[in-house]
Amino acid sequence: ENPIYRNYVIFFSIAVFAGLMGVLSGAYQSPVEFDSGDSSIFARIVNSKIVRPFFEYFIYLYYFIYFTVLPQYFLKKEDHIKYFFSIFAKAFIVSFIVGVVDVGLHAAGTGLYVSREMFGGHDVGMRFHGLAGEPRDAVVYLFFGLAMLHLHAYYNAKDLSKRWIVAIVAAAMMTQSASGIVGIGFFTILYSIYLFTKP
Secondary structure, three states: OOHHHHHHHHHHHHHHHHHHHHHHHOOOOOOOOOOOOOOOHHHHHHOOOOOHHHHHHHHHHHHHHHHHHOHHHHOOOHHHHHHHHHHHHHHHHHHHHHHHHHHHHHHOOOOOOOEOOOOOOOEOOOOOOOOOOOHHHHHHHHHHHHHHHHHHHHHOOOOOOHHHHHHHHHHHHHOOOHHHHHHHHHHHHHHHHHHHHOO
């Protein structure tokens, strides 16, 4: 029995229980009607107060299956791992370039108008987000990409280019995400503690 699966089942069960308690206690009822401003019918349905909570549970399951369960079956051989790194790097670079171009065009008075959602139609203005959704999500994606690029370099017994580190940190700052910047601060503190305390 895999302890990762067991722990996730416990976590998911607690999340469902908390959601049910919230519904029964009326914690999710709001006296104010909120209009998300979504431009498509699909987005309005997915982001509605009835559907969205259930969709969040689906997202939790999807992430766990995609990032934890499936890699055990898909990344068994060296060729599979190389292919994965290759595709990930290409997708990350495309998203990064789209984000940089979008910010540059916004600075020039126009923009690519890349929506923060697939069907929502919300432009985030002169903030970096690429194809990663909201700017605060882009911060997570950027550092996940940095970690994957570093892992790829380590796998090939190479050093990751310092230019990538500078570019990704700069892009993270351009997201102008307060939560992202706070996260970077906490990471810096924890990583510094790790560096000074490791044997």
